[in-house]
Amino acid sequence: DGGITQSPKYLFRKEGQNVTLSCEQNLNHDAMYWYRQDPGQGLRLIYYSQIVNDFQKGDIAEGYSVSREKKESFPLTVTSAQKNPTAFYLCASSINSGNTIYFGEGSWLTVV
Amino acid sequence: GESVGLHLPTLSVQEGDNSIINCAYSNSASDYFIWYKQESGKGPQFIIDIRSNMDKRQGQRVTVLLNKTVKHLSLQIAATQPGDSAVYFCAEKTSGTYKYIFGTGTRLKVLA
Numbered sequence: 044d045g046g047i048t049q050s051p052k053y054l055f056r057k058e059g060q061n062v063t064l065s066c067e068q069n070l071n072h073d074a075m076y077w078y079r080q081d082p083g084q085g086l087r088l089i090y091y092s093q094i095v096n097d098f099q100k101g102d103i104a105e106g107y108s109v110s111r112e113k114k115e116s117f118p119l120t121v122t123s124a125q126k127n128p129t130a131f132y133l134c135a136s137s138i139n140s141g142n143t144i145y146f147g148e149g150s151w152l153t154v155v
Numbered sequence: 156g157e158s159v160g161l162h163l164p165t166l167s168v169q170e171g172d173n174s175i176i177n178c179a180y181s182n183s184a185s186d187y188f189i190w191y192k193q194e195s196g197k198g199p200q201f202i203i204d205i206r207s208n209m210d211k212r213q214g215q216r217v218t219v220l221l222n223k224t225v226k227h228l229s230l231q232i233a234a235t236q237p238g239d240s241a242v243y244f245c246a247e248k249t250s251g252t253y254k255y256i257f258g259t260g261t262r263l264k265v266l267a
Contacts, residue, residue, distance in 0.1 A: 047198075049198075074253070083163065083259060084259060085244070085256070085257035085258055085259050085260075086255075086257040088254065088255075091253060093253070101254075133198055133199070140253035141250065141251070141252075141253070143189060143201060143204060144189075144255065145201060146191075146198040146199045146200075147198050148197055148198040149196075149197065149198045151196075
C-alpha cells in the first residue's frame, strides 16, 4: 500500500525529554515536510527537505530537529527546548518541492 | 485525540443539498491552490486543485472556482452526504517556491 506512514499515533512527553516522531513514505517522493497543527490555526511549517541529506528550517523550527539520511524517511525530534510541544504533527511529501503535497495520518504529542 | 478544529466557522447543510465552502487567499502572487478534507483525528486528504490559468475545475461531485480579482476560492460539493462531514481548508502556493499557506478551515456538518 503506497503512502505516508507516521508513528506513533499518540505520544506523551515528560518535561525535559526529547521525543522522536517517525515518518516514512514509499511514494518515491523527493520532498518531505513537517507541519504542526494547533486548534483554530492553519498548518505551520516546521522543517522541510527537498532531497536526501538536505533540509531547511520552516517558520517554527525552534525546539525541533530533523534528519534526512534516506529518501523515504524524515524523522522529527521534539526537543526539551520546545516549550509548548502539545499539538498534532503532520508529515507530508511531494514529488518535488513545487508539487502537490500529500499528508500522513498525523501524530498527537502531549506533554505530561 | 483532541480536535484541531474547535473554534472553526461551521457550515451546516441538509443531506442531499449542495455545499459551498469559501476561502479568501492572501497572496496575489499565488498561482496554485488545493482543497483538503480533514476528518477528526486524521491527516488532511487531497480533494482537488486548480492553477491560476483556470477559473473552474471539476472533479467527482466537487467543483473548485477561482476568482483572482478578489482573491477568492470556493469548493462546491454536490449532493452532500454524511461522509462529507469534516473540516475543509484551502492551501495556496506561488510557483518556484516550496511554501504553502494554509487556511484555518471550515467545519462542514451534514444533517440527516
